[in-house]
Every structure is written in structure tokens, then in C-alpha cells.
Amino acid sequence: MHSLDLHGYAKLFTSYTELRAQENRTVRIDFVKGNNTRNSRSSTSGISARVHSDGSWGFASSPEINENAVKLAIRAATDNALFLDSRERKGKGLLPIVAASSANDYSTKKPRLGQKDLVQFVRELDDHVVRKYPDLASRTLIITCLDMEKTLLTSDGSHSHSMIPRSFVYVILSLMRHGVPTELSEAYGGLGQFEDVFTSPSQLFSDIESQYEHLVKKSEGIHPNAGLATCVLDAELAGILAHEAIGHTTEADLVMSGSMAEGKVGREVASPLVTLIDFANSCGGKTCSVPVYVDDEGTKAEDAVIIEKGTLKGYMHNKESADRFGVSPTGNARAYQFSDEPLIRMRNTAIMPGTDKLDDMIASIDNGYYLIKPGNGQADSTSEFMFAVTLGYEIKSGKLGRAIRDTTISGVAFDMLKTVTMVSPDMKWISSGMCGKKQPIPVGMGGPAVKCKVTIGGR
Amino acid sequence: MQDPRQVAQYGLNALLKAGADKAQCTLTLTDKHELNVDLGEFTLVRTTFDTEVGVTAIKDGRKGSTSINKSDSNSLDRAAADVLDIAAASSPDEANDIAEVQPAAVFSSGSDAPDMDKMHSRMKEMLQSVKATYPKVMMRQAILDFTRTRSCFLNSNGVDFVTSKGVYSCSAIFSSKDGEKVSSFNYTAFSLQDLEKALLNCGSIDALLQQSTEQVHTRPLEGKFVGDIIITPDCLGDMLYFLSYSLSNGPMISETSIYRDKLNEQIASPMLSIHSRPVSDEICDGYFVTPDGYAAQNSTVIQNGVLKTFLLSLYGARKTGLDRAVNSF
Numbered sequence: 139m140h141s142l143d144l145h146g147y148a149k150l151f152t153s154y155t156e157l158r159a160q161e162n163r164t165v166r167i168d169f170v171k172g173n174n175t176r177n178s179r180s181s182t183s184g185i186s187a188r189v190h191s192d193g194s195w196g197f198a199s200s201p202e203i204n205e206n207a208v209k210l211a212i213r214a215a216t217d218n219a220l221f222l223d224s225r226e227r228k229g230k231g232l233l234p235i236v237a238a239s240s241a242n243d244y245s246t247k248k249p250r251l252g253q254k255d256l257v258q259f260v261r262e263l264d265d266h267v268v269r270k271y272p273d274l275a276s277r278t279l280i281i282t283c284l285d286m287e288k289t290l291l292t293s294d295g296s297h298s299h300s301m302i303p304r305s306f307v308y309v310i311l312s313l314m315r316h317g318v319p320t321e322l323s324e325a326y327g328g329l330g331q332f333e334d335v336f337t338s339p340s341q342l343f344s345d346i347e348s349q350y351e352h353l354v355k356k357s358e359g360i361h362p363n364a365g366l367a368t369c370v371l372d373a374e375l376a377g378i379l380a381h382e383a384i385g386h387t388t389e390a391d392l393v394m395s396g397s398m399a400e401g402k403v404g405r406e407v408a409s410p411l412v413t414l415i416d417f418a419n420s421c422g423g424k425t426c427s428v429p430v431y432v433d434d435e436g437t438k439a440e441d442a443v444i445i446e447k448g449t450l451k452g453y454m455h456n457k458e459s460a461d462r463f464g465v466s467p468t469g470n471a472r473a474y475q476f477s478d479e480p481l482i483r484m485r486n487t488a489i490m491p492g493t494d495k496l497d498d499m500i501a502s503i504d505n506g507y508y509l510i511k512p513g514n515g516q517a518d519s520t521s522e523f524m525f526a527v528t529l530g531y532e533i534k535s536g537k538l539g540r541a542i543r544d545t546t547i548s549g550v551a552f553d554m555l556k557t558v559t560m561v562s563p564d565m566k567w568i569s570s571g572m573c574g575k576k577q578p579i580p581v582g583m584g585g586p587a588v589k590c591k592v593t594i595g596g597r
Numbered sequence: 598m599q600d601p602r603q604v605a606q607y608g609l610n611a612l613l614k615a616g617a618d619k620a621q622c623t624l625t626l627t628d629k630h631e632l633n634v635d636l637g638e639f640t641l642v643r644t645t646f647d648t649e650v651g652v653t654a655i656k657d658g659r660k661g662s663t664s665i666n667k668s669d670s671n672s673l674d675r676a677a678a679d680v681l682d683i684a685a686a687s688s689p690d691e692a693n694d695i696a697e698v699q700p701a702a703v704f705s706s707g708s709d710a711p712d713m714d715k716m717h718s719r720m721k722e723m724l725q726s727v728k729a730t731y732p733k734v735m736m737r738q739a740i741l742d743f744t745r746t747r748s749c750f751l752n753s754n755g756v757d758f759v760t761s762k763g764v765y766s767c768s769a770i771f772s773s774k775d776g777e778k779v780s781s782f783n784y785t786a787f788s789l790q791d792l793e794k795a796l797l798n799c800g801s802i803d804a805l806l807q808q809s810t811e812q813v814h815t816r817p818l819e820g821k822f823v824g825d826i827i828i829t830p831d832c833l834g835d836m837l838y839f840l841s842y843s844l845s846n847g848p849m850i851s852e853t854s855i856y857r858d859k860l861n862e863q864i865a866s867p868m869l870s871i872h873s874r875p876v877s878d879e880i881c882d883g884y885f886v887t888p889d890g891y892a893a894q895n896s897t898v899i900q901n902g903v904l905k906t907f908l909l910s911l912y913g914a915r916k917t918g919l920d921r922a923v924n925s926f
Contacts, residue, residue: 174688218642254686276851395737
């Protein structure tokens, strides 16, 4: 990113102001059935200012990063705040003052790979897949990389610099059985630039072997029986449940708009086996997949404990919502692009592990399902959720049976969490997705396997 | 303000100078003026300016693409050199190509600048109407914006399209609350050429707000349900996603689309016809130029249940040996 020391512009702040320079860099390489259908890079950078005036916000951004652009952005954001204040006259006063600083750069220290090296990586992986699995009807392999680099200065003294990268290889395999395509996709990767996440294509061979074996079973799979069923939700499904169905209802802006979590702090909302935390940057001594140290309002990011042993403990906040609730901001204000304003967003949301072994959980079910991989999903203010399930198996008499075809699960999350009776000690994080809420944003979701009752779609 | 045509021409020349056999350059300048409402209150006025330069080069059948949001000559020269490096890294593919020459054209729709006072008064009017008519509704978020885009598409075959578009867009997310009971979120969005009508009279927002208040007290369906359902226009778009995706490049090239050999065959009820109309008068937020450089045209995808076209780009068409869709997007 074009480096610019923002400190010199503090003298231009006339009210509460956040000044942010940001660059997002992406790489995307697609191979569809051996065809290199996409090979691209992009870079988007610029400067933004957000100004608060007595309860009214103004924001402005420019794609240039230079002195003139900074001055124009601050002036335009100030004018926007004054425009709104002149019409609304909210008289809400000042925001809480916080001051924090951090510098966190996850750039690789290794020599950078060129586009040619990355294309070669996918080509080698594709060659391996087509050679090893000749009965595949198709395969799609994709490299996606995103670097988000931000520099922030606020009028209450916060300053930070961060470079948070993520790199993924998507492998989508298709089999044709009886004229019907069956597909199974998997994302490999996580925090870090490509050189730090992947060493060679062979690193993924055993994972792809497992993916292929599941696909073969799925292609001969059955439709589940529709209705309420006892299930073991594996870690990825527990993670997406933590994020979509519970997490969103406890973002303070959604709480204020009447989500199911409103007014329930201190009340029992889940089984005592359930603890749910939105981690700022590390969990169990390990760096999370989307580490946030100082958020885009300049607040030091702290872990937000949402549910502790079944009791709702609190919400996720930015400065404004924290002020309204009379608590400290948690550092959840995040923006995706330089031209985006910070919103209350999750970071790394997870259900905490328990003590029950996965094998024991499966053995305890006479007739149910073991659900492994989620597809897309959604949830709303009522905590009602619906997620696609792209991989799972029936459980019969305590043992895994046939694979099931694509299906959905649905329910009311706060009700479902009360049915949790077993939680495994193994935790897994996923971070390839983007959460959407006006803007997309990278998030991490984690969890162990949980045994619960949930409604499953089928025939 | 920059002249989009001048910048795009510089970018195209830079690509050819860097060694491209075929090249295209698109410059898009966007300015957005946005009024935000959260929890029923005005919270933010947002103004953003952005530039997007998309460049594509083909050399020896190898294709590369990049996009940047800077338009100075140094950045364009650097992007041209980068995209030739990216192309050199790609596999050669005979299907890589750019659009053939078409008559140069200038397209325009909408206003050049927003009326911020009118935006504020229309939004305020909507909030007051909602409060008075639907007191149980919680207006979680509402956004009214005006976006102006000016773009220029040039390629080395002589394609030369200039577009200017100004459009207002309104979106709202809301739910209803009665005591401890809340309805599900609902959402709607619509685009407008101007602000002549009250926002509550546009799109389907009024009907959805009414429905929201009636959805506070719901009961689950007992057991399995098999029978007829009604899909409203507001959720039909999601249903159509599967169809449009299945007809597009990816599933067609990978031969996994269930419709891959169904052209001119009955794939749906004879009651169903689906049109794609990006340049119709009734669509104020359509598009004039496809991403691969063709003037967009209206078309029929399904006529009385019969599949009339796939949704293939130039690349997808050359790869599969089928026809390019006239408005692939």
C-alpha cells in the first residue's frame, strides 16, 4: 500500500473523526475441467474519513491516497455530518473516548510466488486429480487470496496498522451417477499469504482423497426422512450455527432492532453445556483465522462472551451501541473496503469444546444423522435458521450408515441449543466464507461436534 | 473530472504497446451519495468516489485480467505490464477472444446528480408513514442512495461504448414486534429514475410491511406438506438463481448442467416464460454493455416452458460450441 503517515492530519479534525487508508488485494485463478478459465489480480485502495457530530455521522472516501485526497475526505465527511445534524438535531453528545494502538502484519517473510507459480500449483493439483480419479465427471479448482491492509488514526488518539491475509484453494469434485450430477466442495487454507499456507500441491492430496471417498458415497446416497431428528452436527455446522443463528442475534445493532436476544442477558438460553464466544484475535493460545487487535473505530478488540454455560452474558458492540447499553465497546466495528463505514461485525465466533468423544456421541443415537458439511445458510432476528447440508450420514443403531444427499436443517437456534446433550472436545475453525451485512467481511467460525435435535429436510 | 474515454484509450494503447495481441480496457467512474437510517433514525450521510479500470490482454492465446482503482498513466502502464505477465502465466486456450467490432454507441439514462434535500424529505416521509401506519414495524435499516456511473469500454477490435447512468436505489430491512414476539426479518429493494413518488408507493415495500405485522404470531407446519404453493415475486428471484447458474459458463463448460442438452426442449411448465430485459424502458437499473463487450439486448430465456437460450459469454460459447447469449452478464 502506498504508505502515508496519517498523524499529520490530526490537526484537520474538528469533531470526532476516524481516518483510514486501506488496500484490498486479491488473486483469483480458476481451472474448470482442466481449462484455465480465469487468471486475474485486483487491487482496490483509497482513503476514508468518518466524522461524528452530536449523533449524526458523515462519511466520505476517495480512491487516491495522498494529502489532497485526505483533506477532501475529511472535509466532505464533516460536511455530510453537519448536513444531517442540521436537519436532525439529535443532540446526543460525544462518543466514549478510547485510545489504543497496534501493529500486526501477517505478510509472509518468504519470497513471494508469481502468478506463474500459482497457476502451476493449480495445474499440478488438477493433473493429480484427473489422474487419480478418472471417473470424475468434472472438477473445478480455484485459488483465491485476499490481503486486507489498513492504517487508522482517530481523533481520540488511536492508531493502528494491520495486514491480514487469507489464502484458499477450493476443490469442487463432481460425479455423474444415473445421469444425475453429485458435487462436493471443500475449501483448504486460512490465515496467511499463499506461501505460508501452502507448501506444495501434494500437501492437499490426502484431504482430497477423503473428499473423493465422501463424494462416491454421497453419489449413492439416500434422501433423509424429513422431520425432527437427533443429530450430531459436526464442527463446521456447529460453527455456522454459532455465527448465523446465535451470533447475528447478539450483535448490538440487531438487539436494538428487536432480535430474540433483546432483554435476555442473565437468562438461560441454552443447555449448560453451551458456551459461545466471539474471539477477537486468539483462542486457546492460537491466533484465530481473522485476528482483530484494534477495530476500525480505534477500540482495542476484546473477546465478547455471548453465552457462558447456557446463560446469555452480553452482546457485541461498537462505540455507539456500547454507550447506549452502558458497557465498554468490544471492538467489533469493522469495514470491508476503504469506501465502507465500520459496522458491528463478528470476528471469530465459536461454540466452546466439551468432553464427549465423537464416537460415543454417534454410538448414543439409535436412529438419526451425522451431519458434516454446511452449504449456504441464513438466520434472522428470531434465531430461526436454515442451512444447507452437503455431506452427512445416517446413524442406525449407534453406527454410521449410508451417506445422505444434499438437504437442509432448520429450527429456532435458542430452542435447539437447549436440546444439546453432548459436546466433543475437538474444535475446528472454518474461515473461507464471507458474512454479508450491507458489506461482505471475512469471518471465522468454529466449534466442536454437538449432539442435539434439529429438523431435517428430506422425503 | 476525468474523461473516461481518454483514460480507457490510454489504457488500451498501453496494453497493445506492452505486447498484447488483443486487448480491452474498461474505465468506470462511480460516485455514490447515500442516506442511512438505522433503527428508524437517520444516522449517516455517505459520499464515495471510486474508479475502476479493468484490463484484459490476450497474447498467443493466453489471457490475463486485472483491475485497479487508479487511473493515472503510471498506474495504467504498470497494470498493462502486470496483465501481460498474468497472461504469460495462463494456459493457452483457443476460446479466449474479445468482442468483434460493433457500431460505436453512447448510452445514457437517469440524472447526473442527486437531489439530497429531496432524498432526505422522501426518506423522512417514509419513516413517518411507516410509524403511523405500521406501529409494530421496527425499521432495522433503510438506505436511499443515488449512484452515478460513467464508463467507457474499448477493445482492440474497435468496440467503443460510452455509458452514463444515474439511478436512485432504496432498500429496507425490517421486522415487527409485539411484546416479546418478533417476526422474521424481511427485506426489499428497488431502483428509481427519480423521486417523484413517495417511497412507500414504490416496489412492494408497502405490502411487505403489512405482511410483516401479520407475521409476528406464527405457528409451525405440522408434519410433512405436499401440495401447491404460491411463490411471490419477491422470492422468485432466489428461485431463478439455480436456473440462471445452471445455464451459465461454469456448469456448461464442466458439462454438469442438467440443462446442457435441453436447448429448445420443454424444461418447465408451459405456463412459465422468463425474459431478460436489461435495456427495457421499465428497467431503470439495467445495463447497456455486457462484460465481454457487446451491446446488451433483451432476450427470452424460457418461452412457454421451452429453453430458448443458454447464458453463455463469448468465452463460454466458444468453449462449448454453442451460441453466445445476447445479454450474458
